[in-house]
Amino acid sequence: MLAKRIIPCLDVKNGRTVKGINFDNLLDMGDPVDLALEYCQQGADELVLLDITATLEGRSTFLKVVKNVAKAINIPFTVGGGISTVKQVEELLMCGADKVSLNTSVILYPKLITEIANQFGSQCAVVAIDTRLTPKGWEVVSHAGTRLTGKLAFDWAKECESFGAGEILLTSYTSDGTCKGFALDITGSISNALTIPVVASGGAGTLQHFVDVFKIGNADAALAAGVFHRGEIAIDELKEMLKLSGIPVRITHSCSLY
Amino acid sequence: MKTGIISYGAGNVASVENALQRLGESSFVSSDINELLKADRLIFPGVGHAKMAMGALIEKGIDTFLKNYNRPVLGICLGMQLMGINSEEGETSALGLIDFEVKKFTTQLKVPHTGWNSISIATPNPLFKGIDSGTYFYFVHSYYAPLCSNTIATCNYGNEFSAAVCRNNYYGVQFHPEKSGDAGMQLIQNFFRL
Numbered sequence: 473m474l475a476k477r478i479i480p481c482l483d484v485k486n487g488r489t490v491k492g493i494n495f496d497n498l499l500d501m502g503d504p505v506d507l508a509l510e511y512c513q514q515g516a517d518e519l520v521l522l523d524i525t526a527t528l529e530g531r532s533t534f535l536k537v538v539k540n541v542a543k544a545i546n547i548p549f550t551v552g553g554g555i556s557t558v559k560q561v562e563e564l565l566m567c568g569a570d571k572v573s574l575n576t577s578v579i580l581y582p583k584l585i586t587e588i589a590n591q592f593g594s595q596c597a598v599v600a601i602d603t604r605l606t607p608k609g610w611e612v613v614s615h616a617g618t619r620l621t622g623k624l625a626f627d628w629a630k631e632c633e634s635f636g637a638g639e640i641l642l643t644s645y646t647s648d649g650t651c652k653g654f655a656l657d658i659t660g661s662i663s664n665a666l667t668i669p670v671v672a673s674g675g676a677g678t679l680q681h682f683v684d685v686f687k688i689g690n691a692d693a694a695l696a697a698g699v700f701h702r703g704e705i706a707i708d709e710l711k712e713m714l715k716l717s718g719i720p721v722r723i724t725h726s727c728s729l730y
Numbered sequence: 731m732k733t734g735i736i737s738y739g740a741g742n743v744a745s746v747e748n749a750l751q752r753l754g755e756s757s758f759v760s761s762d763i764n765e766l767l768k769a770d771r772l773i774f775p776g777v778g779h780a781k782m783a784m785g786a787l788i789e790k791g792i793d794t795f796l797k798n799y800n801r802p803v804l805g806i807c808l809g810m811q812l813m814g815i816n817s818e819e820g821e822t823s824a825l826g827l828i829d830f831e832v833k834k835f836t837t838q839l840k841v842p843h844t845g846w847n848s849i850s851i852a853t854p855n856p857l858f859k860g861i862d863s864g865t866y867f868y869f870v871h872s873y874y875a876p877l878c879s880n881t882i883a884t885c886n887y888g889n890e891f892s893a894a895v896c897r898n899n900y901y902g903v904q905f906h907p908e909k910s911g912d913a914g915m916q917l918i919q920n921f922f923r924l
Contacts, residue, residue, distance in 0.1 A: 474839075474887065475846040475866060512911070517846055543748050548868060548909045568744045570909065593777065595842055595870045638844070667840050692845070722846040722866035724911060 475722040476686050476714065477517035477693035478707055479671060480700045482507055483524050484553075487533045490524070491701050501701040505540045511700065512545045514707035515724040519545065520573065520641070520695060523553030524616075535567055542568020550598055550641075556581075561588050565596065573641055575600040576614045579621060579628075582635050589636030597639075598671075599632040601625055603658060604645040610658040617645045629662045629670075637668060641695065644674040649698065651677025659689035671695050679705065679713045686719045731922070733757040734769030736809075738776075738786040746775050746806070749908035749918060763795040771801050771921070776808030780832065780873070781820025783808055796825055802899050802924045810895065810902030811875060819873050828897045830878040837888025842872040847885050849893040849905075855882040857894065857901055859920045865913045867893070867905035875904065 482489045482504050489501040501507065508519055521541060523534040531554070538551055551564050552573030561572050578584050578599055588597045602617050603610045603625035610625040629640050642662060644655035654672045663670040669692035672685045676696035685691045699705040711721045733750060737743050737759045750757045750773075757773075760766055774796070776783055787793045796803065805813045816823045817832035824832070835841045846866040851858055867885075874891035877884060885893035885904070895902045901921065907914035 473848065474843070475848075477845055542744065543751065546749060546752065546909065546911050546915055548906075565742055566744065568742075568748060570745070595844060638842070669840060669844060692840075722848075724866075724913075 473720045475517065475720050476691070477671075478515070478682070478710060478721070479518045479520055479693055479695040480507075480511045480516050480707070481520040481522065481673070481695050481697040483522050483697065484534055484537055485525050486530055487537055489701070491698050504537050505544050507701070508541045508549075509544050511707060512547055515711055515722070516547065516707050517693070517722055518547055519549040521549060521551045521569075522573070523551070525553075535563065538564060538567040538569055552598070552600055556584070558584070558587050558591060561592065561596075565592060571596040571598050571639070573598040573600045575602065578632070578635075579612065579614050579623070582631065585632060585635040585637050589638065594636050594638035597637050598641055599637040599639075600641040600643065601628055601632070602643045602645055603655075605655075610644075610655070613645055625658055626662055626665070629666060633666050633668050639669045639671060640666065641671045641673060647675030648673070650675055651699065653677065653681040654685040654689055654691070654694065656684060656689040659685060659691050663690040663692065669693065676705075679710055682710060682714060683717045683719065686714070687717070731756075731770045732768065733922070734766045734772045735759045736766060736772055736774045736792060737761045738783065738790055738792060742777065743775055745906075745908045746773055749915065753915060753919060753922075755922060761790050761792070763791055766792075766795065769801070771924075772799070772803045774803055774805040774809035774812075776806065776812065777870075778808060779820060780808060780811060780817040780824070781822040783812060784822045784824060787812070787825075793825055797827065800899055802901065802921065804921050805900070805902035806908070807871060807904060807906060810904055811873060813895070813900055813902045814875055817873060827900045828878070828880050828895050828902065830875045830880070830892065830895070832873050832875055834873050835888060839888050842870055843874075843887045844870050847887060847905075849883045849885050851882070852877075852884050853882045855894075855896055856924055857896065857917060857920050858883060859923075860916055861913055861920075867903075867907070867910040867913060869905045871904060875902075
């Protein structure tokens with residue numbers, strides 16, 4: 473049976489992993505390669521690396537991080553942050569990334585999703601949708617959550633699918649950093665309406681939140697950062713708990729021979 | 731002992747190279763059959779479209795080369811599918827090394843079949859030494875090889891299909907061992923010990 477995935481997310485700035493609450497007050501969380509390896513050993517199913525540096529210099533540092541992570545780990549990983557051209561995608565894939573996550577650039581130019589899917593396959597075109605609950609409903613926000621777009625997350629997710637996205641990474645800015653649980657309603661309505669996987673993100677604080685996002689939110693995968701970085705939730709323990717709750721997960725057994 | 735990685739323009743060979751480096755195995759990447767002949771074994775990766783990949787193999791003479799090859803070859807993902815008779819992807823004939831015909835998934839489940847799925851060992855094989863039924867591997871594919879007499883491991887996604895096949899020196903896995911954690915590394919190591 474296809475397993476539900478647990479995905480730690482590493483925000484990378486100037487070659488270091490950082491974590492903030494609602495993108496403010498960034499704290500240093502260590503070397504991304506060390507963290508990536510540690511999560512891999514704990515049983516993470518995939519990783520996401522987001523480049524949150526906006527400078528050119530930061531970008532070449534990030535490419536080095538991607539290359540080193542690809543050498544170190546043996547599970548798939550997605551990279552994102554400021555990707556706006558097919559050329560950038562090619563560069564990141566050549567460094568060993570498996571998928572790219574697209575955000576503001578595809579809100580401005582959705583055909584980029586199709587161009588990437590046609591050239592590298594839809595499996596590597598992930599669209600990150602950041603959303604916030606407003607009087608209009610779950611509205612898409614862009615530019616790292618600073619601008620309301622007027623689009624509804626549900627409609628935009630359907631559009632992304634038709635443009636050829638292979639996966640949706642849905643982050644609720646209303647719950648991100650609160651540790652009060654995932655946004656179950658919008659995750660569920662999008663996941664049930666799409667034929668591509670939906671990764672839920674934003675708000676994980678307890679083991680039960682993960683159970684809920686799979687059982688109630690019907691997510692295909694759950695992404696979190698702070699609870700893993702701070703050591704509040706260990707991935708192996710989380711997976712044992714999910715398994716006990718009847719959710720199919722990959723439990724890793726150490727291989728004795730190799 | 732040296733491993734050759736066949737490069738023919740179908741996908742990125744970097745992750746296979748990285749996996750071999752982690753295992754401390756010496757390897758080289760080539761699309762030149764004269765170079766590939768120097769290898770002790772071959773890895774035949776592939777991500778992309780079956781018909782286009784077959785075109786590239788024929789252009790470089792790798793199709794005939796593989797048909798006459800007698801050392802171990804490990805086909806991965808599309809590489810495994812191309813070991814069959816033909817594929818529905820682009821309605822192309824394939825290498826005909828193993829007797830199966832590649833079909834498109836017709837399940838109600840989300841396609842491509844993406845993520846970690848568990849396999850069952852169908853026939854004991856040294857490729858799966860130390861790996862039990864129920865072990866998870868990482869899959870990304872929309873087409874599959876049905877069960878056949880050369881199936882050595884199965885997987886279920888809407889229907890049962892071949893997760894791994896073996897005929898003589900030809901081995902194929904539908905999943906990506908280079909992205910399948912420790913279990914994948916074990917399988918690659920097993921391939922080196924054949």
